[in-house]
Amino acid sequence: MSELRIIVDHMKLDYNGIMNVKELFKIINKWSQERHIQKKEDKCHEQNLPEGKFIEYEISHWKKISDYTRYVYKIRALFQELKKVEVAKEKKKIKADQGHVLIYFDGFIEHDYEHRWDERPLFIFFRTLYDKFIFKAYTERFEHRLVHEIHDLYNEIEKFLNTYRYYKVISKAPHF
């Protein structure tokens, strides 16, 4: 088995208010595309309920750093009571969504993802030795970079959600 270590553990972003869900997904996808990160969609559930839309979206990104190490990013977004509303932006009416969003970010580092060093116990011992002592500086640098990249996405989403602070709701429309 490859060694999977959690570096960013359940970083949470909680927001309640007006947003544009499509734009939010666009930001996440753009972030992964710009960094040449591969993706795997684990869940994409959407339910139209009487109180609003419920969306559960889970995505795992991964990026190979070398033939030994790769980053795994997990993003889980939960949208609740999402309704379409009309808002005024610069004296123009636009459509937006109002609801509650909860996003969890997880970051992992996977060493030896090709399973080349887990055939024998001796190999595993050498692998651990290599990671913790010989390659220590690089391992730590990889961890920093992973944390930085996840914070980058977090900041981008936070920045995006804050842009809608000053909107005023004019009228409410049914969510479907």
Add this chain to the structure above:
Amino acid sequence: MPEENPWPDIVPEPRSYVRYKGIWDMQDLYESIADWFRRRKYKFHERVYKHKHPSPYGVERQYIWESERKENDFIQFHYDMYIHTYDAHDIEVVMPDGNKKIFTKGRIWIEIRPQVRTDWEKRWTERSFYAKLKAFYAKYMLRRDFTQGWMPKIRYEMYELQSMLKARLKMEADEYEHLHRGGVHRRF
């Protein structure tokens, strides 16, 4: 333990799922999927169409579709699609232009399973020597073509299909970042 041959006869890619509850146009969804495969020169087959006895909540239907395309004489792309609708019943909706249409209301579960099939002509399995040669060929000579060519190609194609499905279902997460990817310098 590392596998002897990391590229066996059937190389599965991560599956993709869509779950939706609401109103959708089943006829449009059906036609869009068939058309998507047809435009990409896939052979499309409907293997199973199951209509279960309606319950008080609605109808349950199952669809199993398969499609395949020959990439070259060694590689074939294959898709298995499984669609299951629950509690589905027809409803009449009024379109923005005033026309009335019949849509479906209920729950839908869509599963997309892409695979890359190697040696679909079975020419490398006639003798044990050929089988070993094939393992060597796939493991060392075609390694880059798998990791950087066919696997990402089928994966992104699958996400394109998935985003198309989401768009037909009018879901919020229908964004697909590689939709307008240039195709001029594509290697595969």
